[in-house]
Amino acid sequence: MKKKKSKKFSIICLLIAVGLLTILGVGGVHQVQEHQRKVAIENEQKRKALKKYETEIVEDLANKYAGIKSVEFDKYEILPMGSIEWNYYINGYKPNDASTYQMDVVNDKKPYASELGKLNVKKGKSDFKQIKIKYNYEEEQR
Secondary structure (H helix, E strand, O other), X not given: OHHHHHHHHHHHHHHHHHHHHHHHHHHHHHHHHHHHHHHHHHHHHHHHHHHHHHHHHHHHHHHHEEOOOEEEEEEEEXXXXXXXXXXXXXXXXXXXXXXXXXXXXXXXXXXXXXXXXXXXXXXXXXXXXXXXXXXXXXXXXX
């Protein structure tokens, strides 16, 4: 008689344990999915902001230089003090000394030219609407 009760008790405990593990597993999967959804939304917002800033950079370049047909952005970098730095290339020309724009996310409202490498264009104006832009949303990993 004791063996039967002990066996029933063991089966009930096992069923409870399996039920609890199932509930925890389903809850864990739900938490992971919710986290992935939030990360996807955050990444989409980041991409939109970066595209806006990169477009502003190209508009600024178009107002300063003639002969721009394309602008390609390299990976952006977040500097230790919190500024964002973009490297860019005009008309596919990639010199050793990169040209960059920077923006302090706290103090600045727009990116500004911070370092000017060798450019294959002259002072003047370009038609912004005719410039092909290759956006890049990858952050440089340190």
